[in-house]
Amino acid sequence: MTRTAFAGGFLFAVVQFSYYLLLEWHLSSAWTSYAAVAAAWLSGTVIGLASRRTAAPGILAAVNLAAYYCLWGTAVLFPFDDRFLPLYMAAIAMSGASAGFFFRWCFLRMADARGVLFHENNGFVLGWVLNFLGYSLYGYSYLLAAPAAAALLFLAAVKFHSLPRP
Amino acid sequence: MRSIPALVVGTEIVLFFVVFAYFAGLSAGYFVSGRLGTRGLRRLALAQWATHLTLPFSLRWIAGLFLRDNHYAAALIPALFLGSFWLCLFYSALLPLLLERSKEAPAPGNPPFARFYGAEVLGTLAGMAAIWFFPSLPAAALMLLYQCVFVLILHFLFGSRPILCAGLAFCGLYALFFNRLEAAGVLYLYRSRGYDLSRTIYCADTPYQRLEILEDQQGNRHIFLDGHRHYGTKTLSDFNFFIAGLPASLLEAPAAVIVGSGSFGAARQALRAGARHVVSVEIDPAVAAAGTRWLPGPPLPRDRWRLVLDDAKHFFGRRQETVDLIGMDIAGPFQRQLALLYTAEFYRLAKSRLTAGGLISVNLSGTFALQDPVSCRIVRTLLDVFGDIFVVEDEKSSGGFALAGDFTRFSKDDVRRVLDSAGYGGAAVWDRPEVERRYNACAGARPISLKHMDVYLKHRRRKLAAEER
Numbered sequence: 064m065t066r067t068a069f070a071g072g073f074l075f076a077v078v079q080f081s082y083y084l085l086l087e088w089h090l091s092s093a094w095t096s097y098a099a100v101a102a103a104w105l106s107g108t109v110i111g112l113a114s115r116r117t118a119a120p121g122i123l124a125a126v127n128l129a130a131y132y133c134l135w136g137t138a139v140l141f142p143f144d145d146r147f148l149p150l151y152m153a154a155i156a157m158s159g160a161s162a163g164f165f166f167r168w169c170f171l172r173m174a175d176a177r178g179v180l181f182h183e184n185n186g187f188v189l190g191w192v193l194n195f196l197g198y199s200l201y202g203y204s205y206l207l208a209a210p211a212a213a214a215l216l217f218l219a220a221v222k223f224h225s226l227p228r229p
Numbered sequence: 230m231r232s233i234p235a236l237v238v239g240t241e242i243v244l245f246f247v248v249f250a251y252f253a254g255l256s257a258g259y260f261v262s263g264r265l266g267t268r269g270l271r272r273l274a275l276a277q278w279a280t281h282l283t284l285p286f287s288l289r290w291i292a293g294l295f296l297r298d299n300h301y302a303a304a305l306i307p308a309l310f311l312g313s314f315w316l317c318l319f320y321s322a323l324l325p326l327l328l329e330r331s332k333e334a335p336a337p338g339n340p341p342f343a344r345f346y347g348a349e350v351l352g353t354l355a356g357m358a359a360i361w362f363f364p365s366l367p368a369a370a371l372m373l374l375y376q377c378v379f380v381l382i383l384h385f386l387f388g389s390r391p392i393l394c395a396g397l398a399f400c401g402l403y404a405l406f407f408n409r410l411e412a413a414g415v416l417y418l419y420r421s422r423g424y425d426l427s428r429t430i431y432c433a434d435t436p437y438q439r440l441e442i443l444e445d446q447q448g449n450r451h452i453f454l455d456g457h458r459h460y461g462t463k464t465l466s467d468f469n470f471f472i473a474g475l476p477a478s479l480l481e482a483p484a485a486v487i488v489g490s491g492s493f494g495a496a497r498q499a500l501r502a503g504a505r506h507v508v509s510v511e512i513d514p515a516v517a518a519a520g521t522r523w524l525p526g527p528p529l530p531r532d533r534w535r536l537v538l539d540d541a542k543h544f545f546g547r548r549q550e551t552v553d554l555i556g557m558d559i560a561g562p563f564q565r566q567l568a569l570l571y572t573a574e575f576y577r578l579a580k581s582r583l584t585a586g587g588l589i590s591v592n593l594s595g596t597f598a599l600q601d602p603v604s605c606r607i608v609r610t611l612l613d614v615f616g617d618i619f620v621v622e623d624e625k626s627s628g629g630f631a632l633a634g635d636f637t638r639f640s641k642d643d644v645r646r647v648l649d650s651a652g653y654g655g656a657a658v659w660d661r662p663e664v665e666r667r668y669n670a671c672a673g674a675r676p677i678s679l680k681h682m683d684v685y686l687k688h689r690r691r692k693l694a695a696e697e698r
Contacts, residue, residue: 088574088679091543092566093512094436098361105354112347143546167343176342177325181259184321188252195245199565199686203679 064173067120069186070220071169075162076190077213078127079104081206082134082155084198089138090148099152107156111163117171120221123161124214130154131210232285233312235439235456236292236304236418240563241685243305250313257314258321270326274386277319280311281379282399285372288312289414293421323382324349361436368434369407376400415441419453426451431523435515437566442523450524452491454516457560459491468592469494470651471621471630473556476590477502478647479632479639483553483587486510488541488570490517492524495558496534504554507534510544541570542578551584561594561603562677562684571607573678576614576633586638589615593629597667598622598657604629605671606684608664613676619644620664623656 079100086096118126134154137147169179190213197205234243265273280287288308295304328345360371380396412429419426419441430442430450441453452459459465473495477483482505487495490511499507507529511517517536537544562568569575571591579589595601597608597620608631611618615633619641622629632644641660648656659667668674677684 087566088542088569091540092569093540093543094361097436098357101357102354105350105357109347109350109354112343112350143543163347166346170342176328177259177263180321180325180346181256184252184256184259188249188256191252192249199241199683201680202682 064169065178065182066220068169068173068179068182069189070217071120071162071165072183072186072188073190074124074127074186074210074213074217075158075165075183076187077194078131078158078210080191080194081131081210082151082158084194084206085135085138086151088203089142090145090151091143095148099148100155103152103155104159104162107159107161108163108166110156111160112166114160114164114167116164117168118161118164120165120168121218123165123168124217126161127158128210128214130157135207232288232434232439233305233308235441235453236288236308241565241568244564246305246309247313250309251317254314254317255321258318258323259325261318262322262325265322265326267326270322271386273319273322274383277316278379278383278396280315281376282403284312286410286414289418293414293418296418296421368411368432369404372407373400373404376403416443419443424451424458431519433515433519435513437513438516440513440515440519442519452516452519452524454560455564459560466494467623467653469498469558470653471623472498472558472590472592473554474498474502474651475621475630475644475647476554476556476588476632477504478651479643480553480586480588485554485556486544486552486582487556487558489558490520490536491558492520492526493529494526495556496529497526499554499556500530500533505533508552509534509536510539510541511536512538512540514538542575545578545582548582551582551587553584553587555579555583555587555589557589557591559592561592562607563594565682565685568677568682568685569679571610571677571684572682573610573614573676576610580614580635583634586634586636588632588634588637591631591633593620593631595628596622597629597664600667600671602671602674602687603684605668605674606677607631608668609671609674610676610678612661612665612668616661618661618664620659620667621648621656623648623653 082104083097083100086100090096131154134151137150141147166179166183169183170176173179194205194209197209233247234240262270288311291307291311292304295301295307324345328342359374377397377400380393380400383396384390384393411432415429415432416426424443425445426443427446428444430444431440432442433440438455439453442450443453444450473485473487477485477499482503483499485499485504485507486509487499487507488510489495490509493509496507496509509517517538557570559570560567562571576589583589591607591611593601593604593607595604597604608618608620611631611633616635617637618631618633619637620629620631621644641658644658648654648658675681
């Protein structure tokens with residue numbers, strides 16, 4: 064379960080910072096881009112935490128990827144167009160909500176909430192560091208591939224966790 | 230955290246370590262929270278409070294002690310620990326321990342931790358909203374608000390009215406002495422870095438950078454952005470000439486856009502050189518306001534100049550009108566946001582907004598003649614995007630500048646003539662064939678683009694410090 068929390072943190076870091084880097088180029092480097100990402104993500108997380116439902120990790124990963132690549136496609140087609148900011152915030156909020164759902168899913172399965180936060184944060188740190196290096200070295204190509212790769216790693220970690228013990 | 234990069238000259242690498250220290254502090258807090266009881270948490274809270282009351286001044290004083298001997302790395306470590314890691318550790322230790330103390334029974338399908346964590350996230354949103362919606366609040370007011378909230382946390386932890394009263398009393402003293410301590414700390418820091426300065430005029434933490442304006446013994450004022458000096462010496466006046474005055478002189482009454490404001494020196498140079506209209510594009514309103522209020526210079530003529538508060542990419546992306554001159558009055562590509570303005574993609578966007586024969590002027594952030602790696606990469610990028618390029622290097626400006634465009638209507642001799650008449654007769658001028666020849670010695674420096682953003686990873690602190698003086 065710790066591995067799952069770690070992989071979840073890793074996925075959320077990669078997606079969250081990739082959102083910011085995408086908007087930084089395709090929309091604006093103004094603080095409003097950072098504010099939009101942060102506010103939308105946190106708001107989505109609150110909604111996910113407040114919901115009485117949970118969702119399977121596969122669905123959470125799919126929602127993240129769908130939201131991310133919708134935003135990516137729109138931003139590429141309509142660069143520097145502020146009219147799409149509400150749409151971008153909705154996409155980011157969906158990803159944030161998936162993080163909220165994920166925390167609920169973890170908290171229900173892992174008695175030690177401190178452990179969930181600790182391992183999730185460690186995964187987040189690793190995802191953020193890799194994002195920094197990956198974007199610096201590979202730039203835009205990294206933003207295209209990294210969220211999908213992170214989602215696959217996340218699903219692999221969850222599947223490994225759920226495999227029956229011999 | 231906003232103040233930390235400015236302690237040792239803010240670059241992307243320094244920003245990386247600041248944020249890394251923050252997240253590492255969160256993990257450390259989650260880790261130690263399992264080993265702290267109520268008593269341990271209270272002791273941690275009191276130790277944190279003692280630290281909080283010294284911030285942000287203590288960071289500058291400690292950094293200044295190390296910087297006297299040029300120990301930049303040593304100056305950064307205590308700043309990262311005190312200003313980032315140590316503070317975050319407390320907040321992440323708090324939540325799990327509060328949950329343990331909660332008597333709440335878990336409801337089916339609704340773990341109490343989800344509600345506690347959701348409340349914490351809401352608090353984070355509220356704090357961010359306070360900063361975003363009240364950006365003009367003075368730093369003293371924001372820090373006072375923060376200190377008062379911390380005292381409230383102490384009150385909840387100890388349940389003690391005397392602690393609440395003592396805490397609020399200390400907050401009052403903090404508010405009373407904040408401005409004086411801040412000004413003294415900033416002055417001490419820059420004197421430790423070798424600047425001969427006499428007083429602090431103004432400081433602010435903006436969403437983009439740390440802004441400081443200080444004055445020297447002769448009454449000259451200096452702007453520092455994230456610890457880099459952007460105004461205040463003859464070198465920086467020369468910078469404005471090469472970025473704006475020189476290219477404007479080579480064009481006929483150009484319509485110009487100057488990216489970056491500072492003291493608006495570049496805009497003044499362009500107008501003096503005959504520009505018919507200048508638009509200054511500045512992303513940080515605080516820098517524009519500080520430049521207008523605190524730095525000398527006659528007011529800019531409203532019929533020939535206007536200020537637009539915007540990101541340069543967004544400005545050119547939304548704008549359809551073309552201009553004759555784009556002057557990039559910005560720092561070097563040592564932070565990611567600035568590096569984006571040196572990419573081939575940005576130059577192509579800028580080129581699409583230039584008239585035929587229009588120019589972009591760019592600071593090479595180093596000496597191209599000496600194959601400085603960053604200069605070489607900027608030159609390579611410009612060579613790839615533009616048909617014509619001139620590189621000008623003058624020893625007084627401690628770095629090179631490039632004028633690039635397509636179908637330029639002037640020659641190298643014209644550039645030489647303008648430089649001679651402006652008192653820069655010793656400057657070297659190279660046209661495209663000469664630039665390409667010199668580029669061959671650059672060891673294959675590749676262009677800066679969205680695919681290759683590593684220019685800020687390879688920055689050298691010493692070179693930047695040398696440029697400032």
